[in-house]
Amino acid sequence: MADSKTKTRVAVAGLGAIGTDVVKALDQGIEGLTLVAVSANSPDKHRGWVAGLKSAPQLVPIEQLADVADIVVECAPSKVVRSIVAPVVARGKTAVVLSVGALLQNEDLVDIARAHGGQIIVPTGALIGLDAVTAAAIGTIHSAKLVTRKPVAGLLGAPHLVENNIRIDDITEPLRIFEGSARDAAKGFPANLNVAVALSLAGIGPDRTRVEIWADPTVTRNTHRIEVDSDSARFSMMIENIPSENPKTGRITALSVIACLRKLRASLRIGT
Ligand SMILES: NC(=O)C1=CN([C@@H]2O[C@H](COP(=O)(O)OP(=O)(O)OC[C@H]3O[C@@H](n4cnc5c(N)ncnc54)[C@H](O)[C@@H]3O)[C@@H](O)[C@H]2O)C=CC1
Ligand SMILES: O=C([O-])CC(=O)C(=O)O
Known part of the structure; x- marks a missing residue:
């Protein structure tokens, strides 16, 4: 095991549903890593917990x-x-990004990382199968589609609903509230469609990746189904996420980040 001098120093920005679980895991110990800093929007609220x-x-x-x-x-x-x-990337360091949708409005962050030897890592997060999508993308992907179903509480307040005056509070049946590109999905649902952008960046980009979003009062889980057709394989996969304390965010998202951090210095690394 590395001593504290050779351990990679990790910081976590944001102590909400995901950040709190990631901090707890780092605090309990992840091989080769040491937690050195955290950021919170209201530091005074978190000072006691951090101490x-x-x-x-x-x-x-x-x-x-x-x-x-x-x-x-x-x-x-x-x-x-x-x-x-x-x-972070301007100093040649590594940023693990959860708010993946924001990368589309800040594409130059990747250029800055490239110019300075930094790296941006996007974990699989709330999604499934990005290992297969990145592998298929080495060849030719013909089509990639995401169909997301969320309970009403996980979608309320999304800009697309507000701007188009779409009311979902009292629906009793599933309602398709969006169909379009991953780029437009990310604009209309910034706190919900990180998964669409992650899929698009792994595969054929935000303009060719198709997305459907359903507000579904019959489901209790955030459900994502991906369908990919390529010259190496055709696959479809579905994940049904149990919401965390933040109804927009599945519990598995924090676990995906922890798995991603564990892989960084693990002696045995499974998956792409
Ligand atoms: N890639 C993926 O698969 C997924 C990504 N996400 C995204 O991850 C991000 C975090 O999600 P959650 O933890 O569920 O959100 P959250 O709302 O529970 O937590 C965000 C935290 O950031 C804090 N914050 C706000 N401004 C800050 C600042 N200037 N400095 C430090 N902290 C600040 C807030 O006070 C809050 O505690 C969101 O953008 C969400 O859309 C969520 C689920 C899946
Ligand atoms: O399902 C989730 O946990 C969150 C989600 O859709 C996203 O942020 O892309």
Whole structure:
């Protein structure tokens, strides 16, 4: 096991549904990693909880995370992604990005990472099968589609619903509320369709990846089905996520980040 001098320093930005679980896992110990800092929107609210962690991370503003960590895990709202990720990749470090939709409005972050030897990692998150999609994309993917069904509570307040005056509060049957490209899905549902953007970045891009979104009062889980047709394989997969304390976010998302962090320095690494 590496000693503290050779451990990779990790920071977590955002202490909500995902960030809190990721911090707990890092605090309990992940091979080769050490938790050095966290950021919260209301630091005073979290000071006591952070002080109780055995790794004793610093509580600092997002702009300072790149100074103290080698890897910064973004678990914050999409509007602050740029402030978190840009300083990290500009210093040749690694950013793990959860608010994947924001990458479409900030495509130059990838250029900044490339220019400085940094890296942006997008975990599979709430989705399934990105290992197969990235493998198929080495060949030719003919089509990729995502069909998302969410309970009403997981969709309320989405800009697409507000702008188009679509009411879903009292629906009694499944209602298709969006059909279009992953790019447009990310604009209309920024807190819901990170998975669409992740699928598109793994495969054939945000304009060719098709998305359907259903508000479904008959489901209790955030359900995502992907359908891919390529010159190496045809596959369809579905995941039914149990919502976390944030109804927009599946519980498995934080676990996916923890699995991703474990893989960074693990002696045995499974999957692409
Ligand atoms: N890639 C994927 O598969 C998934 C991505 N997500 C995305 O991940 C992100 C985090 O999701 P959740 O943890 O569920 O959200 P959340 O709303 O539970 O937590 C976000 C936290 O960030 C904090 N925050 C806001 N501004 C901040 C600032 N300037 N500095 C530090 N902290 C700040 C908030 O106070 C809140 O505690 C969201 O953008 C969400 O859309 C969510 C689920 C799946
Ligand atoms: O299903 C989830 O947990 C969240 C989701 O759709 C997303 O953020 O893309």
